[in-house]
Amino acid sequence: MIDIENKTDLEIDFTKLETILKSLTKKEIELIITDNDEIQEINKEYRGKDYPTDVLSFPYEEMPFSPLGSIVISKNFVEEKAQEFGHSIQDEFTLLFIHGLLHVMGYDHEIDNGEMRTMEEKLINKFSLPKSLIVRTEGQ
Structure with a gap:
């Protein structure tokens, strides 16, 4: 189950996100x-980085019945990247959700040996999504 707090006017269908989570x-x-503005504040406070970002992930301490964690997504990045890459806002949001979810689950593309990229690609193919954040920046 996804506990949603939408502080914007962005309209998202959460059905596919629930399926991915499950x-x-x-x-x-x-x-x-x-x-x-708010994601920049969060990024500065929790990561020491004073700029906005697309998605932030906060895993919770593992305890019986505890939620997995929190994912924060910026509406502005969703809209900008959807336009830039020529796909829907829904698809971009779903990509960011997958990226954040994998981080909450313990994956880290900055230090792993491609495990997160592999998992992301599997989910992208399974749910018929465009290329992920990692794939689109692969050669950089």
């Missing part, structure tokens, strides 16, 4: 949709 875990997740 395919990976039985745990609950918190999903917050916000704007660049």
